[in-house]
Amino acid sequence: MTPERPHSTPRTGDPSSRLSIDVRREPGDDHSERDELRAALLGDPPRIPSKYFYDHTGSVLFEEITRLPEYYPTRAERGLLEARAAEIVETTRATTLVELGAGAATKTPILLDAMEAAGRLRCYVPVDVAQSMVRHVAEELTGRYPRLEVFGIVGDFVEHLPELPAEGERRLVAFLGSTIGNFGPEERVEFLSHIAEQMGPEDRFLLGVDLVKPAEVLHAAYNDEAGITAEFNRNILGVMNRVFRADFELDAFEHRAVFEPVERRIEMWLVPRSDQRVTIEELDLVLELPAGRGILTEISSKFDRASVAAMFEGAGLTLDAWYEEDPALVGRFALALGRRRDRISPSGE
Numbered sequence: 143m144t145p146e147r148p149h150s151t152p153r154t155g156d157p158s159s160r161l162s163i164d165v166r167r168e169p170g171d172d173h174s175e176r177d178e179l180r181a182a183l184l185g186d187p188p189r190i191p192s193k194y195f196y197d198h199t200g201s202v203l204f205e206e207i208t209r210l211p212e213y214y215p216t217r218a219e220r221g222l223l224e225a226r227a228a229e230i231v232e233t234t235r236a237t238t239l240v241e242l243g244a245g246a247a248t249k250t251p252i253l254l255d256a257m258e259a260a261g262r263l264r265c266y267v268p269v270d271v272a273q274s275m276v277r278h279v280a281e282e283l284t285g286r287y288p289r290l291e292v293f294g295i296v297g298d299f300v301e302h303l304p305e306l307p308a309e310g311e312r313r314l315v316a317f318l319g320s321t322i323g324n325f326g327p328e329e330r331v332e333f334l335s336h337i338a339e340q341m342g343p344e345d346r347f348l349l350g351v352d353l354v355k356p357a358e359v360l361h362a363a364y365n366d367e368a369g370i371t372a373e374f375n376r377n378i379l380g381v382m383n384r385v386f387r388a389d390f391e392l393d394a395f396e397h398r399a400v401f402e403p404v405e406r407r408i409e410m411w412l413v414p415r416s417d418q419r420v421t422i423e424e425l426d427l428v429l430e431l432p433a434g435r436g437i438l439t440e441i442s443s444k445f446d447r448a449s450v451a452a453m454f455e456g457a458g459l460t461l462d463a464w465y466e467e468d469p470a471l472v473g474r475f476a477l478a479l480g481r482r483r484d485r486i487s488p489s490g491e
């Protein structure tokens with residue numbers, strides 16, 4: 143799909159004339175999503191896909207997390223973007239930024255400023271399941287950049303993005319915040335392959351990844367003293383109650399976040415303190431959860447350069463550049479810049 147651009151000639155007047163939002167679907171709208179959720183809850187272990195964290199409350203709580211003293215990833219990624227945005231814009235020559243899982247897009251203006259300074263900024267496409275965030279970001283950024291056109295997409299970037307938007311533009315497709323870590327190893331290669339297939343030869347892909355580091359640093363980041371991550375985690379049960387008419391008792395579940403060194407990932411769980419019987423009307427399901435039988439709500443995989451290069455390779459992407467903070471510091475976070483690997487036809491043409 144090529145989105146209709148809000149206007150063929152960028153306008154500097156009323157910001158709302160440079161803004162359009164396409165609501166493809168919201169969580170819970172669709173039968174296949176219900177089937178997916180049902181299967182996940184009945185799995186071993188029971189799971190809730192992490193996209194359900196992000197109703198309005200969850201999105202606001204996530205923003206609070208990004209400001210916590212223990213939560214280093216957002217600050218580290220912001221620092222990297224500030225240091226490298228001009229170089230990224232210079233090498234990619236992008237005119238359009240497509241941002242997957244944009245959320246509150248608090249780091250996005252660093253890239254947009256660099257694009258504007260280079261005289262190339264035309265279009266921004268935030269894609270997120272959180273409708274309130276997409277609307278807020280679209281309004282804020284059309285107000286901030288007098289010529290920018292914003293085409294927001296509300297939907298699941300796995301299910302509702304059969305084609306990358308803004309075809310014909312020179313696109314930088316950004317996937318920041320290490321959201322890629324929320325996919326399992328096979329899923330993430332599959333997802334990136336799908337992105338790579340949609341990319342033109344001039345498009346570039348920018349991925350933010352959290353790096354493997356000492357377990358105590360990771361543990362602190364996901365078990366903050368103020369308890370905001372615990373509140374964020376339990377909010378997913380509130381989403382289940384509201385969207386799927388469930389009767390989870392939020393306070394009956396304990397937040398647990400542990401680093402699994404073999405898989406190199408944080409796992410976030412909600413563990414019932416006592417036996418729970420939960421009715422989920424929209425799924426026609428009664429869930430029996432004995433005390434201690436946790437629900438897995440998020441995985442957050444940690445990477446290094448070799449694992450990102452392998453993931454790119456598997457997905458048909460070439461890793462062009464790797465940006466890390468001062469290597470003398472413990473590697474905290476990195477940005478990987480890639481492109482679609484050239485396709486060579488069987489005849490060699």
Ligand SMILES: C[S@@+](CC[C@H](N)C(=O)[O-])C[C@H]1O[C@@H](n2cnc3c(N)ncnc32)[C@H](O)[C@@H]1O
Pocket residue numbers: 192193196201204208216242243244245246247248269270271272297298299300318319320321
């Ligand atoms: C970890 S946050 C990162 C937000 C922002 N990019 C940042 O770097 O701070 C993940 C974001 O992806 C969105 N998200 C998660 N799963 C999604 C999905 N399947 N489809 C679309 N958006 C999704 C969430 O709503 C949230 O805004």
